[in-house]
Amino acid sequence: MINRHSSVAHAAYHDLLRSLKDEAAAQIRGTPTKVKRGDKTYWYDTFRVGNDVRKSYIGEDSPELTQRLSDLTMLRDQIADRQSHRTRLIRILRAEGFLSSDAATGSLLSAMAKSGVFRLGGTIVGTHAFRLYEGELGLRYSFDDTAQTGDVDIASFERLSLALEDTVSPTLQDVFKHFAFDPVPSLQRKHVWRWKQTRNDLMVEFLTPSFEDDEPIRPLAALGVDAQSLHHLNYLIQNPIHAAVLYRGGVLVQIPQPERFAIHKLIVADRRRDGADTIKAIKDRAQATFLIKALAEDRPDELKDAYETARAMGSKWAMRLDNTLKRMPEIQTILSEI
Numbered sequence: 140m141i142n143r144h145s146s147v148a149h150a151a152y153h154d155l156l157r158s159l160k161d162e163a164a165a166q167i168r169g170t171p172t173k174v175k176r177g178d179k180t181y182w183y184d185t186f187r188v189g190n191d192v193r194k195s196y197i198g199e200d201s202p203e204l205t206q207r208l209s210d211l212t213m214l215r216d217q218i219a220d221r222q223s224h225r226t227r228l229i230r231i232l233r234a235e236g237f238l239s240s241d242a243a244t245g246s247l248l249s250a251m252a253k254s255g256v257f258r259l260g261g262t263i264v265g266t267h268a269f270r271l272y273e274g275e276l277g278l279r280y281s282f283d284d285t286a287q288t289g290d291v292d293i294a295s296f297e298r299l300s301l302a303l304e305d306t307v308s309p310t311l312q313d314v315f316k317h318f319a320f321d322p323v324p325s326l327q328r329k330h331v332w333r334w335k336q337t338r339n340d341l342m343v344e345f346l347t348p349s350f351e352d353d354e355p356i357r358p359l360a361a362l363g364v365d366a367q368s369l370h371h372l373n374y375l376i377q378n379p380i381h382a383a384v385l386y387r388g389g390v391l392v393q394i395p396q397p398e399r400f401a402i403h404k405l406i407v408a409d410r411r412r413d414g415a416d417t418i419k420a421i422k423d424r425a426q427a428t429f430l431i432k433a434l435a436e437d438r439p440d441e442l443k444d445a446y447e448t449a450r451a452m453g454s455k456w457a458m459r460l461d462n463t464l465k466r467m468p469e470i471q472t473i474l475s476e477i
Contacts, residue, residue, distance in 0.1 A: 141433050142279035148235035149277035155228040156274070156383045158221050159391040163258070164197075164207040165214040165221075171197060176302055182208065183305075196259060196305040196361075225388045237385055238270050238280055243341055244291065245386025250314050251293075254307040257393045259361040260299045262379045264346065264372075265292035268394040269426050271382040275397060278433055285425045289339075293362075294346040294376050300361040310363050315343070330356040330365040348373035371410075371456070374449060375403040398438065398445035401430035402460070405470075406449065409459040424463065428470055435473050443477045 143149075169186025172194075180200035186193055198204050207214065233239060240248065244267070251257070263271070266288035273280050315322075315334045320343065323333040334343045347357050349368035357368045375395050384390040395403070408423035434442040450457045464471040 141436065142281075144235055144237070144273075144277050144279050146277075148232060148237065149274075151228045151231045151235075152237070152274035152277070152383065155225055155232070155389050156381060156391075158225050158228070159383055159389050160203075160381060161207065161214050162218070162221055163391055164204075164211065165218055167197065167208075167211060168195075171208045171211075173200065179302075181303070194305070196255075196303045198258070222388060229385055229389060232274075232385060236279065238273055239385040240390075242386075243336070243339060245384060245390065247291065247314075247318055247341070247343070248384055248392060249386060249390045250318070251311070252390050252392060254309055254311065254314055255305070256293065256307055256311070256362060257391065259303055259305060259307060260295040260393075261293045261362060262295060262376045262393040262395060263292065263382075264294045264375060264395060264400075265290060266422075266426070267291055268382075268400060269430075271384065271392070271394050272397045272400070272430065274383060275380070275394075276430075276433055276437065278429075285422060285429065290342045290344060292344050292346060294348075294372055295359050295362060295366070296373070296376065297347050297357050297359060297366070297368075300347075300359040303361050306361055306363055312363070325356070332356060332365045332367050346372060348376070371403065371406050371459075374406075374452060375399055396441075396445070397430055398434055398441045399449075401427045401434060401442070402445045402449045404430075405463045405467075406456065406459040409462040424467060427463075428467065431470050431473060435477055439477045442474075446474050446477075 167184045169184050171182050172185045174181050174183055182197040182200060182204060183194040184197055251261070270280070272278065319337045320334040321337055322331040323335050325331065325333070332345045335341070345359060345362065345364050345366040347359060347366040347368050349355070349370050349372070351368070354368045354370060356365050359366050377399070379393040379395055382392050382394045384392055404423045404427035408420045408427070411417045411420035411423070431442065450460060464474070
């Protein structure tokens with residue numbers, strides 16, 4: 140049986156999310172302008188600093204963003220009211236039993252959001268993303284190991300990061316220094332893609348899709364860091380969605396679509412030491428099970444599309460899925476019947 144939050148709590152979460160998006164738009168300093176690159180159209184905040192004209196990336200063009208930009212004057216006038224409203228909404232969500240972020244993780248994500256990590260294409264993946272589907276889907280989580288983690292994994296497309304022609308400010312190196320993070324040495328000394336906080340076990344890792352035979356370290360220009368490239372990650376982070384982290388007045392971040400996250404976990408579980416029952420593989424299957432059961436009820440069409448899209452990516456993708464589903468007959472039946 141799937142446990143769910145009340146309709147009041149689910150509505151409060153989406154109200155919080157809307158408010159955070161409005162708040163992000165209200166911070167625009169100058170005049171929003173469109174820039175077309177290839178088949179994509181992006182919005183930039185164009186403003187003057189002294190004699191210089193600068194551009195700051197806002198987001199990819201969409202009807203929702205266009206409407207917010209047309210309402211800028213109103214959104215700026217409502218900043219104080221929105222802050223009070225978000226305080227009330229978070230109080231409702233905490234009373235309902237929503238998972239909130241611990242101080243260490245919440246303050247870090249807030250600082251990364253302010254620097255522009257999520258605005259510039261950074262997407263939270265891994266268990267921190269899994270936790271945030273509680274609000275998106277209105278699911279009530281149990282307090283087991285499935286939703287516990289000490290790692291923050293951030294993924295982005297290398298090509299998008301380069302195309303945006305904007306960078307985080309302050310730099311992530313400065314952000315990490317402020318929070319007492321040290322770079323973790325790698326085999327390639329000049330490339331750092333992981334940072335560890337000295338006073339606890341909190342780890343931040345940067346990832347990017349690999350489109351090559353191997354999985355080398357690649358740069359993420361907009362974030363100013365290197366990233367470990369991984370196969371199958373392009374499927375996961377395509378067309379991410381916004382999410383609200385319950386920390387103070389809320390933090391606006393990006394996470395993968397829940398359907399793709401669930402199917403990707405089936406693939407990743409088979410990659411763990413060739414499908415062996417490692418702790419991480421067991422956790423992958425548990426998270427996939429939890430989400431697929433809920434999505435089969437609430438979003439069967441989206442789940443079916445995500446599953447069929449993954450299988451159509453090639454024989455190796457289908458093999459990974461089949462290998463994992465052999466261990467999960469109940470989930471295999473659900474996916475075959477949607």
